[in-house]
Amino acid sequence: xxxxxxxxxxxxxxxxxxxxxxxxxxYAVIALAIVFLxxxxxxxxxxxxxxxxxxxxxxxxxxxxxxxxxxxxxxxxGHGAFMSVGAYTAANLIVRTGLPFWLAIPAGGAxxxxxxxxxxxxxLRIKGIYLAVATLAAQFVxxxxxxxxxxxxxxxxxxxxxxxxxxxxxxxxxxxxxxFFLLFFAALAIVATLNWMRSRIxxxxxxxxxxxxxxxxxxxxxxxYKLYAFAISSFYAxxxxxxxxxxxxxxxxEQFGIDVSINYLAMIxxxxxxxxxxxIFGATFITILPEAARQFLTHYGGMIMxxxxxxxxxxxxxxxxxxxxxxFFLVAEPEGLNRLWRSIRNYFRVWPFSY
Amino acid sequence: xxxxxxxxxxxxxANGVLVGSMYALIALGFVLIYKATDAINFAQGxxxxxxxxxxxxxxxxxxxxxxxxxxxxxxxxxxxxxxLERIVLRPLIGRPVLAVIMATLGLGFxxxxxxxxxxxxxxxxxxxxxxxxxVFIGPLIxxxxxxxxxxxxxxxxxxxxxxFLKSRVxxxxxxxxxxxxxxxxxxxxxxxxxxxAWAMAGVVSALGGVLWGGMLxxxxxxxxxxxxxFPVMILGGLDSIVGAVVGGIIVGVVESxxxxxxxxxxxGGTKDFVPxxxxxxxxxxxxxxxxxxxxxxxx
Numbered sequence: 001x002x003x004x005x006x007x008x009x010x011x012x013x014x015x016x017x018x019x020x021x022x023x024x025x026x027y028a029v030i031a032l033a034i035v036f037l038x039x040x041x042x043x044x045x046x047x048x049x050x051x052x053x054x055x056x057x058x059x060x061x062x063x064x065x066x067x068x069x070x071x072x073x074x075x076x077x078g079h080g081a082f083m084s085v086g087a088y089t090a091a092n093l094i095v096r097t098g099l100p101f102w103l104a105i106p107a108g109g110a111x112x113x114x115x116x117x118x119x120x121x122x123x124l125r126i127k128g129i130y131l132a133v134a135t136l137a138a139q140f141v142x143x144x145x146x147x148x149x150x151x152x153x154x155x156x157x158x159x160x161x162x163x164x165x166x167x168x169x170x171x172x173x174x175x176x177x178x179x180f181f182l183l184f185f186a187a188l189a190i191v192a193t194l195n196w197m198r199s200r201i202x203x204x205x206x207x208x209x210x211x212x213x214x215x216x217x218x219x220x221x222x223x224x225y226k227l228y229a230f231a232i233s234s235f236y237a238x239x240x241x242x243x244x245x246x247x248x249x250x251x252x253x254e255q256f257g258i259d260v261s262i263n264y265l266a267m268i269x270x271x272x273x274x275x276x277x278x279x280i281f282g283a284t285f286i287t288i289l290p291e292a293a294r295q296f297l298t299h300y301g302g303m304i305m306x307x308x309x310x311x312x313x314x315x316x317x318x319x320x321x322x323x324x325x326x327x328f329f330l331v332a333e334p335e336g337l338n339r340l341w342r343s344i345r346n347y348f349r350v351w352p353f354s355y
Numbered sequence: 356x357x358x359x360x361x362x363x364x365x366x367x368x369a370n371g372v373l374v375g376s377m378y379a380l381i382a383l384g385f386v387l388i389y390k391a392t393d394a395i396n397f398a399q400g401x402x403x404x405x406x407x408x409x410x411x412x413x414x415x416x417x418x419x420x421x422x423x424x425x426x427x428x429x430x431x432x433x434x435x436x437x438x439l440e441r442i443v444l445r446p447l448i449g450r451p452v453l454a455v456i457m458a459t460l461g462l463g464f465x466x467x468x469x470x471x472x473x474x475x476x477x478x479x480x481x482x483x484x485x486x487x488x489x490v491f492i493g494p495l496i497x498x499x500x501x502x503x504x505x506x507x508x509x510x511x512x513x514x515x516x517x518x519f520l521k522s523r524v525x526x527x528x529x530x531x532x533x534x535x536x537x538x539x540x541x542x543x544x545x546x547x548x549x550x551x552a553w554a555m556a557g558v559v560s561a562l563g564g565v566l567w568g569g570m571l572x573x574x575x576x577x578x579x580x581x582x583x584x585f586p587v588m589i590l591g592g593l594d595s596i597v598g599a600v601v602g603g604i605i606v607g608v609v610e611s612x613x614x615x616x617x618x619x620x621x622x623g624g625t626k627d628f629v630p631x632x633x634x635x636x637x638x639x640x641x642x643x644x645x646x647x648x649x650x651x652x653x654x
Contacts, residue, residue, distance in 0.1 A: 075453050122635060125642045128452045129395050129593070133585045134638060137631030148622050262460055269457050316468040323464030330458045331446045 017198050036183060041176055049175040051291060056182040057243045058283035060189045062267040063276055064236020069265070070274035071197060072229035073209030074123055078135035079237050080260035081142035084253050086112040086238025088152055091160040091251035101165035101246065105185070108242035109235040115142070116234025123226045127212070139258050146253045159252040162245055178247060185243060189236060193276055196232070205229055209274070266322070270329045272338030281337040289325070290318045362494050367615040368608055373501040375587075375607020377566060380508035381580060382587040382599040383515060384559040389593045390519075390532045391552030394444065394455045398463035399560065400581015401470075406432050406557075406564025407573035408470045411479035421482055429561040436557030440550045448549075467575060476575070483569035504566040509600070511562060515555075516596045528552060532594070583610075583627075586634040592647025601645060606630040 010016045020026045044052060065079050086108035093099045093107055119138040123131055147158050154160040164173050165181060172181050196202050204225045207215040216222050245251040263286055271282025297314050333339060384399050396402070409431045413424035443462065447455055485503050489496045519525040530538040531548045539545050564573075567580055587606045591598025613629040643649050 069453065075456065122639060126638050129456070130589060130638060130642065132452075132456060133589050133631075134635050136582075136585060137628065137635055140628040140631055144624055144628050148624065265453075265457060266461070269453070273453075313472060316472045319464045319468030320472075323461035323466075323468065326461030327443055327458050327465070330450075330454050330461070331443065334450065334454065 019194060019198075041179060046175050049179055051288060053175060053178055053182050053247060055284050055287045056179070056186040057240060057247060058264075058267065058287045059186045059280050060236055060243060061240035061264055062271070062279040062283040063189050063193050064233045064240065065264045066268045066271075066274065066276065066279040067193065067196075067205070067236065068229050068233035070268055070279070071202065071209060072205040072226065073212075074120075074226060074229060075128070075132040076135040076230075076233070077132050077258070077261050077265065078119060078138040078142070079233075079264045080256040080258060081139040082112045082116055082234040082237035083241030083244065083260065084142060084146055084251075084256035085115050085234075086241030087245045087251040087256065088146055088160070088241075088253075089238070090242040091162050091245050092152065092154070094162045095154075095160055105239055105242045109238040112238025112241065113231040113235040116230040116237070117227050119234075120227050120230030123230065124223045136258070139261060143253055143257065153253070157252075159250050161250050164249065165246050172246075182243060182247070185239065189239075190276060190280070197276070201225070201228060206274075266326050270325065270336050272336030275336075275338045277341065278336050278338030281341065285337065286322075289322065293318050293321055363615065364612075366495055366497075367611045369495050369497060370501065371608030371611030372604050373497065373505040373607070374611065375604035376505035376508045376512075376600070377501070377563075377570075377603075378580075378584055378587045378607055379512060379600045379603030380504075380559060380566070381563045381584045382591065382603055383512060383596065384556040384563065385584065385588045386591075386594065386596055386599050387515070387552055387556045387559065389588075391528045392444070392448075392549050393532070394447075395452070395459065395593075396556065397456055397459040398466060398581070399556075399584065400578040401463040401466040402432070402557065402560035403563045403567060403580055404573070404575065404578040405435070405466050405470055406561040407481065407568030407577050408474045408479070408564075409561075410565050411481050411568060411573045412474055414481060415479060421484065424481070425561070425565045428565060429558055432557035432561040432564075433554045436553040437550055440553040444553070445546070445549070463578070463581075467578060471575060478572040478574040479568075480572055481565060481569045483565070485569070500570045504570060507562065507566060511559070512596060512600055515559075519596065524548075524551070583630070586630040589644055590630075590634050590637055592644030594648055595644070595646035598644055598646030605633070609633055 020029070040052065041049070061079065061083065065076065068074050068076050089111035090099075090104040090108035094101075094104050099107065119135060122134045126134060146153050164171050164178075166172060172178050197205070204215070204220045205228075207218070207220055208222050208225055208229075212222055241251075241256065244255060248255070267282035267286045268279050269282070270285055271280070272278030294314050297310055297317065329336060381399060381403060384402065385396055388394055388396050406428045410421075410424045410428035413419050413427045414421060419427065439462070443458055444455070447458055483500065483503075485500045488499070490499050490502060519529060527538070527543050528548050528551070530541065530543055531545050535545050538548075563580070564577070567577060571577060583606075587602040588599060589602075590605060591600070591602025609630055610626040614626040617625040617629070637645065641647075
């Protein structure tokens with residue numbers, strides 16, 4: 001029963017494209033579901049739970065960015081701005097019309113997708129570094145518009161408070177209740193992307209990433225699919241923005257600055273580009289890293305310096321650690337955490353009879 | 356006839372040209388690296404900030420006069436750039452664009468953190484021997500620091516332009532940029548020129564750090580100059596020194612005019628993104644910038 005393959009024995013395309021290539025994958029999914037649905041909420045403290053929630057939100061955003069950058073090969077430094085579009089769209093709708101979350105979330109995503117298509121139009125003509133800087137422009141323009149148009153931002157300080165999401169009058173206020181809410185969307189994002197990427201659209205994305213001129217020659221309409229990539233990726237970003245808004249109870253443009261865009265790029269890069277598992281690893285790693293560094297320093301930093309110095313050093317050390325890790329991964333392990341995971345898995349796959 | 360306040364426009368325009376020339380100096384740092392190594396340095400702003408901190412630190416901590424501090428800053432940046440090329444950038448040669456972008460972004464984070472830890476979070480000054488009294492030229496009123504900055508910037512742009520066109524080393528660098536393999540076959544030590552390009556970018560950053568730091572004061576915010584310079588170099592074309600100058604002046608003027616005319620209408624902050632909009636408009640027409648070299652793609 002608990003077996004793995006000893007070679008490639010696939011005889012049909014359907015078998016090759018299957019979501020679960022082996023029975024063991026099915027058991028793994030069931031085991032993961034049990035862990036995340038029952039064990040995590042029972043074992044984790046409220047503090048760990050808040051971290052877990054942030055990881056789940058980051059997973060949605062990171063997968064979205066990975067579709068654009070990792071699968072389609074279009075660099076975007078404007079992911080944070082798309083999140084803010086989703087966040088403000090949903091916040092305005094919730095406050096003004098009292099929309100429930102199951103409408104507000106897709107609405108935020110759809111608005112972000114629309115803006116994403118507009119931002120994606122230059123990708124027809126420009127690519128690489130030029131496109132990266134063009135998306136940086138989107139980041140600045142969107143940030144400015146939200147900050148200066150009071151109709152969007154709700155006036156002073158450009159922040160809108162929203163009530164917590166509720167299901168049939170059951171308010172999702174504690175970290176534990178929000179956990180299941182966020183878990184649902186993270187799982188949805190993962191499954192949807194897995195399916196998307198083995199469909200026609202996903203294969204077109206990968207063809208464009210690998211060699212866009214060749215893709216065009218074999219009949220892929222690259223402009224259309226690049227816009228699809230921007231739209232889908234921005235949709236995920238918009239949903240991420242709405243989730244952040246629900247999580248913090250407030251939409252504020254400062255949560256979606258350029259550093260957030262860079263954070264998300266770092267996630268998919270450290271995790272491993274063009275892999276959903278990698279995006280999940282990266283989102284977890286980058287979300288936990290600053291918190292872990294802070295905890296470590298506040299507990300053990302006092303041994304080498306004064307407590308005052310520790311509080312001063314922490315934010316700077318987080319920056320250095322973050323930047324240093326990005327560089328380290330790029331130089332030492334270009335394919336990211338995902339590659340590390342694969343090496344470990346491949347070792348145990350034939351264990352103990354490795355030769 | 357449009358009823359514009361002509362004197363106001365002239366002052367804004369002149370100001371834009373001067374600031375734009377100083378942008379061009381920083382854009383030159385990008386162009387040098389891109390020309391020689393095909394890499395984009397997203398940490399250029401942090402380079403400038405770090406150089407500014409070095410110069411300010413040398414004046415305040417060690418009490419050197421300004422010109423020794425400036426020289427120390429230049430020397431420090433050369434050493435730093437050499438080390439950086441060796442440790443971080445050499446392993447990334449031949450990797451996708453995103454890898455280099457992210458590496459330099461990460462480097463920016465490290466520099467910002469290290470600089471704040473080493474020099475503190477406050478704003479420091481570099482006491483340049485330039486008076487604060489505004490200079491009157493015809494109808495114009497200009498701050499002298501901008502005049503000096505623009506003069507130094509243009510002089511150095513000229514020197515680097517000559518260097519690339521005429522000097523032996525400059526020609527070798529252009530050869531490396533054109534095709535690394537052919538350059539190697541002709542007996543050019545490609546790696547040495549990569550290191551040299553980074554060192555030259557370090558020198559330019561040090562000059563930019565001293566000038567901009569002298570004008571604005573040195574703190575973490577100085578790194579934002581790097582963000583302003585993206586439209587400059589993309590407008591001009593990534594691999595053109597003339598493009599850096601022209602792009603710099605266009606962006607400086609556009610920024611200055613939008614700050615003068617658009618800001619009062621819409622409540623401020625337009626100068627941060629109007630150059631970017633202009634850049635996108637130009638990119639749609641000329642994807643390689645005004646003076647950039649058109650690339651032919653093959654499968």
